[in-house]
Amino acid sequence: MAALLPALIVPGLVMNQTGRQLIGVLMLVQAELLCVLEEQMYGAHHHEEPGSGMMYPSYLVIATSAAGIAACQALYRGWSLPRWANWVVSTLYVAKLTMLVLPEAYLVLPAAVLLLTAGAPLYMYTTEQGKLRVRLGAWQGLAHVLATVVAVGLARFAVFDVVQWSALGRPHEGVLLGALLVVTAASLLPLITRCWAHNQVSN
Numbered sequence: 500m501a502a503l504l505p506a507l508i509v510p511g512l513v514m515n516q517t518g519r520q521l522i523g524v525l526m527l528v529q530a531e532l533l534c535v536l537e538e539q540m541y542g543a544h545h546h547e548e549p550g551s552g553m554m555y556p557s558y559l560v561i562a563t564s565a566a567g568i569a570a571c572q573a574l575y576r577g578w579s580l581p582r583w584a585n586w587v588v589s590t591l592y593v594a595k596l597t598m599l600v601l602p603e604a605y606l607v608l609p610a611a612v613l614l615l616t617a618g619a620p621l622y623m624y625t626t627e628q629g630k631l632r633v634r635l636g637a638w639q640g641l642a643h644v645l646a647t648v649v650a651v652g653l654a655r656f657a658v659f660d661v662v663q664w665s666a667l668g669r670p671h672e673g674v675l676l677g678a679l680l681v682v683t684a685a686s687l688l689p690l691i692t693r694c695w696a697h698n699q700v701s702n
Contacts, residue, residue: 505529513579523584526571530591533563534607537595542602557599567592586622590614601664609654616650617686619643620693635694647686651679658682 505525512518512525540555571589574580594611620643624635651658662678663669 513574513577516579519579519581522574522579523581523588526574526580526584526588527591530567530588530595533567534591534595534611537563538598538602538605538607541598542605560595560599564592564595583622586618587615590618601660604657604660604664606657606661609657612650613654613682613686616647617689619646620690624693640690640694643690644687647683647690651683651686654682655679 505528509522509525509529512522537555537560541557541560543554568589571580571585571592575582575585591611594607594614597606597610600606658678659675662675666674
């Protein structure tokens with residue numbers, strides 16, 4: 500019922516064309532509740548005995564994620580949703596799809612942290628017309644790099660679970676370290692392409 504409450508309030512606020520920030524907060528709350536509830540319901544089946552019926556099928560996970568992203572885009576284009584909410588809520592719905600990969604590992608939260616950290620430069624810094632990159636102070640770049648490293652560190656167990664699942668067993672420590680480095684490099688790509696694409700050292 501708690502997840503349905505924002506869905507009941509948002510249409511009224513949109514029709515009255517008031518409370519853009521409140522709409523953003525309600526959309527965020529609904530996305531968070533859906534992520535938690537769906538991950539618990541979808542993951543519960545994989546902890547049960549083989550042959551038991553699936554309580555929450557995968558197509559519902561895909562459907563709610565697609566519907567959430569579509570709703571965010573529609574509200575944002577209609578000036579009913581703030582830019583920050585469109586970014587954060589859409590990212591949560593994308594991260595929610597990771598539960599389909601390895602349900603028992605509960606990947607949604609680590610994936611959301613990684614995606615939000617990696618996508619922050621794309622959201623925070625917009626290029627001016629006629630320019631291909633954004634000028635970024637050294638301290639700003641360092642802050643983004645440190646935030647990315649911290650996010651990868653927090654998500655390390657999720658990375659290990661995915662690597663172990665892919666390798667069908669426990670891989671060597673060097674493989675795990677290499678996977679963390681690959682994830683870190685991939686998470687820094689948006690920062691490099693948006694702000695430091697001209698810098699040979701960063702490339």
